Structures are given as structure tokens and as C-alpha cells.
Amino acid sequence: MIRVQQEDFDLAAELKAMTDGNHQIGGLTSFVGLVRDIAGGETVSAMTLEHYPGMTEKQLAEIEDEANRRWPLDASLIIHRHGRLEPGDQIVLVACASAHREAAFEACHFLIDWLKTKAPFWKLEDTPDGGKWVDARSSDDAAAARWAES
Amino acid sequence: MKLLYFAWVRAKIGIGEETVSPPAEIRDVAGLIDWLKARGAGGADAFADLSLIKVAVNQDYVELDHPVAAGDEVAFFPPVTGG
Numbered sequence: 001m002i003r004v005q006q007e008d009f010d011l012a013a014e015l016k017a018m019t020d021g022n023h024q025i026g027g028l029t030s031f032v033g034l035v036r037d038i039a040g041g042e043t044v045s046a047m048t049l050e051h052y053p054g055m056t057e058k059q060l061a062e063i064e065d066e067a068n069r070r071w072p073l074d075a076s077l078i079i080h081r082h083g084r085l086e087p088g089d090q091i092v093l094v095a096c097a098s099a100h101r102e103a104a105f106e107a108c109h110f111l112i113d114w115l116k117t118k119a120p121f122w123k124l125e126d127t128p129d130g131g132k133w134v135d136a137r138s139s140d141d142a143a144a145a146r147w148a149e150s
Numbered sequence: 151m152k153l154l155y156f157a158w159v160r161a162k163i164g165i166g167e168e169t170v171s172p173p174a175e176i177r178d179v180a181g182l183i184d185w186l187k188a189r190g191a192g193g194a195d196a197f198a199d200l201s202l203i204k205v206a207v208n209q210d211y212v213e214l215d216h217p218v219a220a221g222d223e224v225a226f227f228p229p230v231t232g233g
Contacts, residue, residue, distance in 0.1 A: 032169055033233055049232065050153030052225060055209035080232060092233050112233060120206070120225075121232025122157035133158045 001076070002060045004051065006083040010092055018097050020073040025074045027101035029108040031094045036046045037087035039134070047134075049082040049091070052120040056080070057110065062116045067096070070110070071103040078111060110147050117144040151220055153186075155196070156227035159203065162196035171220070179205050180214040182224065202228055 003009075013034060019025050037044055060078050067076060075097040085091060095117065096107040123134040151170055155163045156233055165201070172185050186193040198205060205212055206225040 050157055052154070052206075052209075052227070057207055058209050092153070103151065103227065116233035117230065118211075118231050119232045120227060122228065123231045124157070133228065134231040136231055140233075 002057055002064060002096050003077075003079045004053075005079065005081060008081070008090060008139075009079050011090075011093065014077060014079065014093060015095060018068045018077055018095060021073055022097070024099055026099045027104040028097045029095065029104040031092075031108055031112050032090055033092040033112070035085045035087050035089045035091060039101045039125055040125075042125075042129070042132075044087065044127055046084055046086045046126045048084050048124045048126075048131075050124065051080075055120050058120050060115065063111060063118060066114070067107045067111050068122045071096070071098065071107040073098050073103060075108055076107065076111070078115065080115070080121065082121065084108070086094070112150045113140075113143045113147060116140045151218065152223045154223065154225040156225065158228055159196050159226050163192045177217055178214070179207070179212060179216050179218055179224070182218050183214070183226075196226070204229055 015028060015030060019028055021103050035047060064076055064078060067073065077093065077095045079093040081091055086093055094108055094111045096104045098104040117140055125134060151172065152167065152170050153170055154167045172182060176182050176185050176199050183197050187197050207216055207218060208223050
């Protein structure tokens with residue numbers, strides 16, 4: 001399931017909803033991304049996440065389909081927030097449920113790595129010098145590339 | 151043709167979206183970019199370094215040689231930084 005929203009999410013409630021009533025599930029993994037208060041040595045007081053409505057949902061759905069094609073998942077969930085966020089706020093949730101831990105761990109890692117290089121979001125950080133667009137990191141490309149199928 | 155701009159590309163162009171009717175000889179993304187650079191209104195600045203520009207046609211990532219046609223939705227933006 002994909003959700004793109006401004007509102008915060010409740011991790012425990014989301015995970016419970018994924019597994020409720022499905023006793024085939026033996027493993028559930030989750031990754032939550034948070035806003036940090038420092039970036040590249042500068043203090044960040046807040047950030048605004050811009051996205052491309054329509055394409056965001058399309059890309060996230062394709063990434064989720066790909067995870068379900070590669071691993072035997074009983075449930076998967078991606079929630080990504082947009083709008084203004086402050087240090088400590090939750091930005092993104094990726095969660096995967098499967099019969100066994102290996103598929104749940106790997107699919108979750110794959111989803112967050114791919115999401116970071118494909119989902120059309122952009123971070124504008126508020127710093128003491130004014131608004132600053134965050135640059136993409138080559139390490140994120142490298143992290144996504146390791147999941148390429150040979 | 152609907153054009154969309156995001157993040158600092160939007161800031162440099164000065165608007166988030168517009169509808170344009172490029173001349174018929176504009177057949178691909180590269181040609182469209184050249185046309186937007188020549189038109190002014192921040193285009194030359196926004197597209198000065200194409201290694202920093204990602205392009206989507208109808209919400210799928212494409213390369214510069216991808217065709218464009220009337221009715222397409224073409225978006226220009228920097229490399230993404232979500233997650």
C-alpha cells in the first residue's frame with residue numbers, strides 16, 4: 001500500500017494493521033526516516049518537502065510492485081510525508097511482512113534504497129543562511145545500484 | 151503540451167507549470183530544452199548544466215532523446231532527495 005500525505009503516522013498502528021488476522025506472517029520489518037537538525041555541518045531548523053503529485057504515487061507503486069515481484073511478501077507499506085517538517089519529525093515509513101525474516105529485511109532495505117533515488121521528492125532546508133535545496137548524494141545512487149538485477 | 155518545474159528548477163524558471171505550443175520541428179526532449187533556453191525567462195539559467203536535470207514525460211523518467219508531442223506532460227527537476 002502507498003500513502004503520500006502531510007499528516008504524521010502512528011508506527012505501531014500501521015504495523016498492527018499490516019499483520020492483523022494474517023498468521024502466515026512470521027517476520028515484520030520497518031524503516032522510519034526522521035528529520036535531522038544538522039546537515040553538512042549546518043543547523044537545520046525545519047525543512048519543506050516538495051513532490052510531484054501523480055508521479056510520486058506512480059513511482060512508489062512501481063517500486064512496491066518490484067519488491068513484491070522479487071520477494072514473497074504478505075504485506076508491504078510505504079508512507080511518505082510532504083510539506084513542512086521539523087527536526088525529529090517522521091518523514092517516511094517503509095514496512096514489509098513475510099513468512100520469514102530474510103525476505104522482510106531485504107525487501108525493506110530495497111524499498112528505501114530505491115525510493116531515495118526514484119521517488120520525486122525534494123528537500124528545502126531552512127538554515128541560518130536561508131533556504132537551501134538539498135543536493136542528491138552519489139552514495140544514495142550506489143546504495144540503489146547494488147539491488148540491480150544482473 | 152504541459153510543462154512542470156520542481157524545486158530549484160521551478161525557482162529559476164519562476165513558475166511551477168505552463169502550457170506551451172512549441173514549433174513542429176521540436177520532436178524530442180533535447181529540442182524542447184534548447185527551445186526553452188532560447189526563449190529566456192530563466193530557461194538559460196535553469197538548463198545551464200543538463201547533468202543536474204532529470205526529465206519525466208507523462209510521469210516516467212526519460213532520456214534527452216525521448217520524443218515529445220502535443221498533449222504530453224513534461225516535467226523538469228533536479229535529482230530527487232526524498233526518503
